[in-house]
Amino acid sequence: MLAVLVAVALASGGRISGHPRARGTGDTSRGYHLPDPAEGDRTAANLLGAAPTDAPSAPAPPVPTESSTEVEPLPASEPLQASTIAATPAIGALLRGGDGEDPEHFCTATVVQSPNRNLVVTAAHCVYGDAFTTDIAFAPGYHDGVMPYGVWVPSRIDVDPRWVTDGDPAYDVAFLQVRRPGSDERIETVTGAERLAFGSSPSRPARLVGYPDDEDEPIGCQNTTAAYSDTQLRFDCAGFPAGTSGGPMITDIDPANDRGTVIGVIGGYEQGGDDLTSYSSYFGPDIAALYDRAGTAEVSPTT
Template sequence: MSRRTSDVEATPHRRRVVIGALFCVAAVLVVAGLASTGRISGHPRSRGTGDASRGYHLPDPAEGDRIAASLLGAAPAGPSSELSSSPVPTESSSQVEPLPASDPLVAAPIAATPAIGALLHVAEGEDPEHFCTASVVRSPNRNLVVTAAHCVFGDAFASDIAFAPGYHDGVMPYGAWVLSRIDVDPRWVADRDPDYDVAFLQVRRPGTDDRIETITGAEQVDFDSAPARPARLIGYPDDEDQPIGCQNTTSAYSDTQLRFDCAGFPNGTSGGPMLTEIDPANGRGTVIGVIGGYQEGGDDLTSYSSYFGPDIAALYDRARTAEVSPTT
């Protein structure tokens, strides 16, 4: 059951009643019609170039400029020093924050952190609304974000999207960042294989040459790690303006899927990180998964992630080394 994106996407998976063959035929026709316009994923078709069969897309820069200006209500934001009165911690330590299991195992509101934020739909002429979660991760270009593939590719690559790190209460304290490149595994494009429900996004802030990592800091990302690790799961519900979190130990659902048992992660939390090895000096840690994978996220009690193994590592390597100018 897909519970982690907008209700537009989730509703077909949440229905539990089978009425009969005639209804099923009608439902198939409705779904086919929605898929033809990109409504199943909740996104319009994207403007830009790229090659879906190879799993990458380069959004139209002019569209990105429009999105950023729309979010800010005027010209794109000024110098990065003007973005937030709350400095991002730069210190680090050799300590690791203990992550005991939450009691009860139910997600609860937590404070926003700079490197984790919300993805927003910014359709022309409509109010923006957040629909998924994403995290800044380390990369040579210092401009990379990770989320779930189903957040950015339904029947086509997504359009009208921006990333707001540290988002809370309708505020974007570290600016609005638009997409300059999307990378997903071609096997996700081919048939939405849940083992590849991960996407890496290169982002930029129009009107500047800022690199997001230098402004928000970045999480580490780890591959081929042990399946059982204490972790904090974080996401933005689509009807709330602050993140929620829960702590537990991850486990293997299969060789290609991680599971995280904790109730209360609703629609909108897709793409949220499973974060471990958190440094108490700066609040940053290591991403070992993102909400997605099996059932495109999970059910009312359990969240899943595609396992970050060799295939996701190869996707990360492709995305982090791709040459895209931050001002393009």
Template sequence: MSTTERDRVPWSPSLGGPRRRRRTAAALGLCAALTLTCAGTVLAVRSFTHGGYLASGDPATGSYTEEAADGDAAAGALLSGPYTERPAPPRVTTRTAAGGEAESVGDAAPATPPAKTADLPVSRPLEATPAAVSPAVGPLFSPGGDGDADHHCTASVVHSPAGDLLVTAAHCVYDRGFRTNLVFAPGYHDGVLPYGVWVPTRIDVDPRWADGHDDAHDVAFVRVRRPHGSGSGAQRIEELTGAERIRFAPPAGLPTRTVGYPDDRETPVGCQNTTTALPGQLRFDCAGFPNGTSGGPLLTGIDPDTGLGTVTGVIGGLDGGGDDATSYSSWFGPDIAELYRRATAERV
């Protein structure tokens, strides 16, 4: 099936929507309705009702090439809302390659990774607090016909040869089909879009996620572009925002900062702890990562001068990403490394 051949249907609550961070996972395990009463307490579970669309793409390969009109329409819908493009200066950073090696922008000679990294003491208490805005991290929006353009997930810019790549959770972009109305807003805060908006050209997930939502493969790579008529169409996102490095087969126990955009906040939250290993997963214990933080990066080795680090995971995986106290990430092992290689391959 062609990646542009589509069986488009309106996104609706009956389709389930992307799996959200489970703030009430323990209580919901006792109940089985969208509005529930458990032990005398009413729990209202918010459905995902952003009025977007689904495309079949190619589930056999886990890939989807988005039509330009869909991305432009999504960007236009977002920009018609209460958001302001207020350009910030481009970041002067070092572009870094998968695995921790680096190369300078415009320089073929290899460079070393940052010589110094920020100390990451464990947060006390273990609870997310307001975090500084990073140009390479931002929320994912899915504006639709219902006028609801709230952000629902988080993504980050990671280095790629073409300088156009994001990483997020697969459940943020694929659930019974690929989302066709995604918009990424790097460095977003308080209604301001300092680095503009970006829309997908291609989305890649592991076929095992597309086939059965395998928690070990809840990772997606998204190649992005400027919408037509917005800024320079030839400009690469990495040249504006900088990019996180990406590390495959990361060990557990690394000092880690996790960042995400709650869907009821206009700025990110973050927390620091070390990770622990589970089969096919990394575990990160810290409270305060609610709905909207799925896809947020787990960062190590943060450069204090640029704020950029190395992505070793994204919130997702086991139990839809976790519960009130714990977040998970699918382990960035050989399968995720192969997905990265497929996503960054040049095509004619």
């Protein structure tokens, strides 16, 4: 049922299909990569050119800017089974689509607040197997083949070096700086962004969201997270298949704008789990340090 990620030193099944390929520069020993801008431009053009011709042409839905002092109650889903939910602007699908290939989405990612305002979070195994995967793009708010907020390609990818060397499930988190080819827009100004929390209680009511690779709409489920170990969170809910890797665990959701706080992403133990339980690397000091590095590194959005 779960697709196998082909990766050095990783034998467990993940919730993606591996597609390692890297062009560009960087320092693998330090856990970062700067993708080739020309490759990103080609990937974006290919994906935009392959968009369905019968897709709705209406402008993207406006992104809510209001906020409230309330948080949405997140009672456990009944039954504990993922089901289709409406797409939201800051959560979307990671897609691949090289020359002559039909576009396909294979993981999930989320725009998060950062000093450089260009950052998304996903699982490390979505972007690093035995090399960095760079012929990819992010489509926030993706649904039914429509990319309402455009196509964004990575300009920098950051993972913990211990993921590179050991595939340690404690570090199955990646941050991607992204850019929209031909534009100097920052993604936060287009989609809004979720907050991040580090060192939070492992037991929190949360909503888990992901894009199955055989569906064109996101799925979601609500339950209370729990500690699986010192480095792992668990979320019990059935029905998160391949494609949902990198999907966010979100708590403290503001009902006025549907944005909240990301406390984990599908990955970690068993690269995300099985049909009944999803996992995430715990967002502790090491993930906070990775975020600080990625969120303050300045890469030109037009690079």
